Each structure stands twice: as C-alpha cells, then as structure tokens.
Amino acid sequence: MSEQLQQTETVERWGRFEFRAKGPENGNPYADVQFSARFSYKHRVVEVDGFYDGDGQYCIRFMPESLGEWSFETVSNISGLNGLKGSLNCTEPSQGNRGPVRVDNVYHFAYADGTPYFPVGTTCYVWNHQGEELEAQTLKSLSEAPFNKIRMCVFPKHYDYNHNEPETYPFAGSLDKGWDFTRFSPAFWSHLERRIDDLQKLDIEVDLILFHPYDRWGFAQMSAEADDSYLRYLLARLSSFRNVWWSLANEYDLMYEKKMQDWDRFFHIVQAHDPYQHLRSIHNWHNPERHYRSNQHWYDHGKPWVTHVSIQHPDLNFVPEWREQFKKPVVIDECRYEGNLNHGWGNITAEQMVECFWKGMAQGGYVTHGETFVHPEDIIWWSHGGKLHGESPARIRFLLDIMAEGPQLGKTAINFKWDAAAGGIDGEYYLVYFGSSRPAFRLLELPEGIRFDIDLIDTWEMTITPFEDTFEGKCRVPLPGKPYQALRIRKAD
Amino acid sequence: MSEQLQQTETVERWGRFEFRAKGPENGNPYADVQFSARFSYKHRVVEVDGFYDGDGQYCIRFMPESLGEWSFETVSNISGLNGLKGSLNCTEPSQGNRGPVRVDNVYHFAYADGTPYFPVGTTCYVWNHQGEELEAQTLKSLSEAPFNKIRMCVFPKHYDYNHNEPETYPFAGSLDKGWDFTRFSPAFWSHLERRIDDLQKLDIEVDLILFHPYDRWGFAQMSAEADDSYLRYLLARLSSFRNVWWSLANEYDLMYEKKMQDWDRFFHIVQAHDPYQHLRSIHNWHNPERHYRSNQHWYDHGKPWVTHVSIQHPDLNFVPEWREQFKKPVVIDECRYEGNLNHGWGNITAEQMVECFWKGMAQGGYVTHGETFVHPEDIIWWSHGGKLHGESPARIRFLLDIMAEGPQLGKTAINFKWDAAAGGIDGEYYLVYFGSSRPAFRLLELPEGIRFDIDLIDTWEMTITPFEDTFEGKCRVPLPGKPYQALRIRKAD
Missing domain, CATH: 2.60.40.10 (Immunoglobulins)
Structure with a gap:
C-alpha cells in the first residue's frame, strides 16, 4: 500500500x-x-x-x-x-537560523552555516520542572543574559534545595504506584519541547542531560531495556530540534548502577538514532580530595563517538593539557558556581567565576557559568532558574564580545609564562590574561618584523584601553599592577 | 704530646x-x-x-x-x-635560648627545650651580600616582622635584579683571575657568621642554602672535590650556630651539572660532619607548565637523611597529600611571592600570600613568605632585604599568634569538605579556613557529646569574634558570606 x-x-x-x-x-x-x-x-x-x-x-x-x-x-x-x-x-533559513552547532577547526564550534560559535553556557538543571510562572521568569532572565548554551536535565532532580515534585513525568504511572517505563507521558514531552523551542528563540543551545544521579523517582535506576527505550523515544521526539546537544549524563560516575559499557551503549544508541549527529558528550563528578591530580574517573573523551570534552574541574590551568590530550573542543561545563552556598562547589566570588571564564577561553577552551546564592524561597539559578543575582554575567558578556571579534584561539608558540593564560594565532592575534596575578609590567617576546597593536583590558571593570605605541619583538608593556588584567595583541594594519 | x-x-x-x-x-x-x-x-x-x-x-x-x-x-x-x-x-641556657629546632611529633617542629616552634619563614636570598647599610636595614625590618625563619644563600646570586658584586667571596682569588677552591676567605665567613648571630638575636632560624643555580662566578659548577671541601669547611665553621638549618640547595634541579648521587653525597657529608644534626632538606624548582600534576622532579624527601620536606609549589591544597606521603614536616618554602614583578612567581596579591599561609598551616604544614615589589633602585626583599612593603606580614603575625595558642595541627576525622582547608586534634580543636570561598553558612558535623566554643576569624581584617552559643554534633554555623574567613573550634571548658 x-x-x-x-x-x-x-x-x-x-x-x-x-x-x-x-x-x-x-x-x-x-x-x-x-x-x-x-x-x-x-x-x-x-x-x-x-x-x-x-x-x-x-x-x-x-x-x-x-x-x-x-x-x-x-x-x-x-x-x-x-x-x-x-x-x-x-x-533558505530565515534570519537568525544558522543551523545546529558542529565541531569546527578541531577545538572549536561553528553553526552549520559556518558562523563561529563561542559557547558561554549557564546551568539551570531543572528550570523546566518549576511551573509556568518561574519558567517564564527564567526565560526573561535568559533573554537579558549573555548565555548562548544551557545545561538542563530531562528528568527532575532530587537534591539539597530540590524537593518539589515536577508537574509532569516522562513516564506513565506515579511515584506512589510505580512507573510503566514502557509508556511515555506525551504532556511531559511536549512541555520539554516547548521549552527547547523557547530557548531556540533566544539563540540558546540546549545541552540536554539525558541521565543524572540526583533522583528519588527511580529514573536513575531503570533497567537496560527501559533506558534504551527511553533514549529511543527521546531521540525520535527531539533530534529534529536544531539547538539540542546530547549530554549523556551529569556526574555520570555517581550513577553507580551504570557500568562503562552502559554508557558506551547509550552513546551508540544516540549515534545510531539521531539522524543529524548533534553534539554528544558526557560529564563527570569532581571531588577535589580524590580527583585533583587524576582524571582516571572520567569517561574516555577520546572515544570516537564523543564530539567534545565536557568537564567538571575547578582548575582552568589544565585546558591546554586537555586540548592536547583529546584533540577535541574542551568545555568546562562546571568549575564551581558564583554564590554563597554551604557547598564548596557553590560559593565562589564573581571575580573567581570570571577568572575561570577568561582562563579557559584565553587558552582555547570554553566555560559554563552557574549561580548558587542562598535564597529565601530556595530558588537558586543553578537548579531552578528564576533571576540572576550575581556580578559575573555582565563580565561574561564583555568577554564573549571580545571573543566574537577575534579568531578561534589556539596554542601559541610564544610562552607567556607562569602566571598568564594565553592563546592566539601566531603572528596575528594573542589574548593574554593575568588573572589574580598583578604584574606591574610584562616583557613580551613578540615575533620580529611584525608591528602589533595592544589593548589593555580590565576584565573586571570591563574597559579596553589601547596603547598608543605599537609593539614588536622583545618589548616591555606597562601594566597597572592590579588583578584581572588582560592584553589583546593584534597585528597592526 | x-x-x-x-x-x-x-x-x-x-x-x-x-x-x-x-x-x-x-x-x-x-x-x-x-x-x-x-x-x-x-x-x-x-x-x-x-x-x-x-x-x-x-x-x-x-x-x-x-x-x-x-x-x-x-x-x-x-x-x-x-x-x-x-x-x-x-x-643552663640564658633567657630566650631554647636550643636548636628539631622535628617534633612527626609533622612538626620544636626547640630542643621542648617549646613548639611554628615556622613562618621569609626569603631574602642574598641580603647578606648587600653591604653594611642595607644589611642593617634588613635586620631592622626583620626585628619588626613576624618571621622566625629566613631562607638565605651562602653564595652570591646572579639573576634579574641581581647584578652587583658582593663585598667578599667565599674562596681565595677573584672572578677575573679565577678562584682557588682549595683556599677560603675568612673575611667572607666571619661576615656570614656575624649575620647568623644577628639573626639568632632576633630569634630567627637560618635556613642556609648551600648551593644554588643563579651564578656567574662558577660556584654552581665546582668540581666534586671543591664541593666537598667547601661543605666540610662550612660545616666546621657553622655547625655550632644553634639557629642554622641546612638547605642543600634552592631549585637544586636547575643545577644541571649535579647528579642525584651528588646530592646524596652532599647529604651524607652534612650528616657525617654536623655533630648536632641540624635540620636538613633540599628545595626544588617549580614550573607550572611542567610540574603541576607531578613532583617526579623533586629530590626524594623520603630518604632518611632528609629531616623535613622543603617544597616549592603554588598550590597549598596538596599539603595533606605530602604529609601522608613523607610522614615528615612539610614546609612550603616558596609558593609565589607578594608583589608585582614581571615574573609569575613574584606578583601575587597580599590576599593570596595570606591565603597560602592559612591553607598550608590549617592543614598542618608550614609556609614561607617572600616579597617582590618593583623598586626604583631594584632593592627587592626576596633577594636584597631592605624594607617590607606588603600587606601580608601583619596577617602572618596574626596567624602565628593563633597557631602558637593552639596545638600542633593534624589531620582530622571530620571532612570539612570541598572548599575548606582544615586540621586539628579530634574532639579538642579544629581550625577551618575557607579561603576565597564565601559560604553564607556551614553545616558542621562535630563529635556528639562534646560542646565546642567557636570563634569566627576574619583572617584579612584580623578579627576574632566568638559565637555566643556553644555547638555540638551536627550544627549550622552562620558565616558572613565573604572571602578569607576561618573558624576556630575549641572544646568548651
């Protein structure tokens, strides 16, 4: 027929x-x-x-x-x-539709139409499970924020500050009576789809987290059959959304029921049933007492089905090492959050959050924001969305504007030494960030025979001050001797 | 006869x-x-x-x-x-003479009379080669500073900002005509001895650096015979000074002419010819690009003739690991210096310098200060001595006073989590430092059945504020949500 x-x-x-x-x-x-x-x-x-x-x-x-x-x-x-x-x-695509984001130039990203994409993500794990009013507020906040990627979960979350029930569930059944993992709940899925479309209208990529360990409903302990059926259903519904990325898990290594071959199988399912090959990665737990020196607990991002490296780690000094190791884009999707929580991962200053972004991005990596301030109603951006209270987003926008004006950054042949995080295109462009160090001057060893314009960037005050002179070869650049300064060094016309 | x-x-x-x-x-x-x-x-x-x-x-x-x-x-x-x-x-010793410092209680130090000694060192590598006027000023500065240990070199230093000639040399001969390494210059040695005695009067231990790589005179490239003869002469002259420690080298691994067996031999000579067994260690170079994850380039501080671990490393989070590894006192003798130099190791803020001290010492290690501010006459504390310009020494004194009031700190059974550097004596005393993290409160899991008094310490403002209540078991401690806070938790009477 x-x-x-x-x-x-x-x-x-x-x-x-x-x-x-x-x-x-x-x-x-x-x-x-x-x-x-x-x-x-x-x-x-x-x-x-x-x-x-x-x-x-x-x-x-x-x-x-x-x-x-x-x-x-x-x-x-x-x-x-x-x-x-x-x-x-x-x-032809309409204005603003640049297609899905792909890996570009080994370490970077671009939209399918070729426009470079510099991810500056944020984290609102279960903002989509908070009901209409708060979800609308989150979208409004996002519309005013610099972020062009969001990490969010399919499943609801059970954790400190996360004790409410979602309005809908992915499966038929209930927490009391049990779930029928062979039947889905279309209302849940159409709500998720609406939110993905809402984010698309804001030019925000959705780094969708397919599994996570923070669970009281049993969604983290389903059978292999239920896991696979869930993935197939999700892929059939969502693959056609151009702004989705697949993050197989948040803190996958805390899902003790899953073995490494389960994660391999999930990657294979995603790879086989997403006709468009959206970006795929998986995210690790980090406990500084255990994991500082060694990343042996990570899923091996070198496996060919992993499109980019999605890391939780608080030390952005390692970005060049990870780029070398994996030869893929490196995204530090959690490096501690701006806030004042009891939890050590959620109480850094805005200065430190901005420092993470600059350190990561100046070295050719990418960084994701999160915000965790104590709130009278326990509405915390990192999980629930709502309003942004911190001082880092404005500085992240300032950085994104600088990144978008320049090239994708690679490793430079110049050693900018000890205290600087730096990247560039040799002979053309360098971005050199001094972080909390505060040199009063810097001796640079720029290439001979090329004149460079240099801008002094105060990454905290968000000012860009060009030096009047041009510079060449071995030269001395005066600096203000205070933290959070950077240099943008560009070949003079 | x-x-x-x-x-x-x-x-x-x-x-x-x-x-x-x-x-x-x-x-x-x-x-x-x-x-x-x-x-x-x-x-x-x-x-x-x-x-x-x-x-x-x-x-x-x-x-x-x-x-x-x-x-x-x-x-x-x-x-x-x-x-x-x-x-x-x-x-009987006169007032203030407590004898030489020894290892005490595995990880700590005490004077020979049993008084605990909490080293807070500073670094003036060649202050003793700067002539009478500047040397007198250095001694005056030290008399007003909190430091009770100083790292200083026998040999003069050749490096950035270090281009002057010393007034005397350890050997007969001259730079122009060559040195006779078999003959010593008593004037040089008596000057050094005078300075060691000057420091003794200020209750300052001398961590005397016997070799270092920053050299234009050939003292870093002597023959094995000359090295050994130099050590024997030095030991015969200086071992009877109760405030000397032997630091076999600064950045020993940059002395490319020396092999590991040379360093072993030097240790053996020092061990055999110092009748009093003054403290012995050796200090490594640190380049963050090469050495962050691995300390394979260190001399093995586990060797039995090494009395304590003398480390250069900028990250004090590793102190508990090094204590476990070596089962000896851990002294971070260089962790970057307060200042604003071009050099990355010499341009941290006072806040960071103080953070290093608190992180190291709260975890049962010890830390050494240095200061490197650009100076119109290139007189920089780290090398030449002179005056102190920074904001960290006052805070280091504040910390030393707190340390001296409490016990020698060990590893506690309580996990103070992610963002805190902590140590103590279980059930008796805990020191918990939050560094640049800024929790608005902290959930503590203190022992049940013991009441504790808690002080909130602002390590930057140098204030100690006792909480009115006592605390026990699982409890919540309000915090000001700003950086550089610590808690001192003491068993209530």
Missing part, C-alpha cells in the same frame, strides 16, 4: 518538519508499533524514527539539512501506518 | 664554645692541615671538625647540648696542634 497523503510542505533549512498519522490506540502503542520514515533527497536517504504521541497520533519529525525537494515514505509494522508518502520543499 | 692549655670556660647549653690555637701558615693550611677535637661528656664522645681561620689561627667550635663538665682533646696531623686539651662547663 502506498498513498500520497498531503501537499508538499515548505520547511526552512534546519527547521522542523512534522508528519502525523492516526494509528492504533489499543495495546501499548509505544512498545508495539514500529513507525519510521525514509526521507530521500537526490541520491541520499535519511532514516528517521517516529514516535507515538498519545491519542492515536503517530508522528515523524525531520530537520532537513539540504535545500530543495525531499520526499519521504513511512515504514511500520501496522499496515495503516506503512508506506505513507509525502514531500517537502526545503527553503 | 698532651697539654692542658687553658682554664675551664663556662658556656651555656646550646651556646658556642670556641678554642683557638696557632699553627702553620705555610703551604695551604686549608688543605694540608687536619685539625679536629674529641669532646667528652661522661661516656659520650663528640667528634668536631676544626678549621683554619687565616693568620695561623686554627679554630674548633662546639655547641654543648648537655649540662655539666666537658673535656676535649685536639687531633691533628701537625704535632703542635695535636693533643691539645681543655675543658668547659656547660650551664
């Missing part, structure tokens, strides 16, 4: 096409019905999993990556859902 | 007895004449090397460690210097 069901629909490049069909509601449609589609473009075929959306609705979502005519045909073990055909016309 | 030469002299315990005799001036008395003495006390005999002091003067110095009558007899290959006899009466 084969049938042309609809008129050709128009979808912009990296937009989302959705095809729906009615099918059986009896039995367990989530488990019993197989439903997918083959999208064809010239000689190319893309296989796309569909999903059951409740109420007899079967759905296929597709993100076209090539301009022009696409056709598709469904595949199902249910005859009424099998062989359904259609087509779509993929048009 | 045997002759009673003099009346019995009175010398206080740990004071210095000196015996002089005339002998040959011809040939090379430094090399040709062997001269030593055997000091006898009841059943005990102490063998003490003598030295040639120029002008036909042969000298034996001796520091008696036991009260009562001592006799001695010289031994020489020159008949006129052989078999000379004498005696001395060792009396």
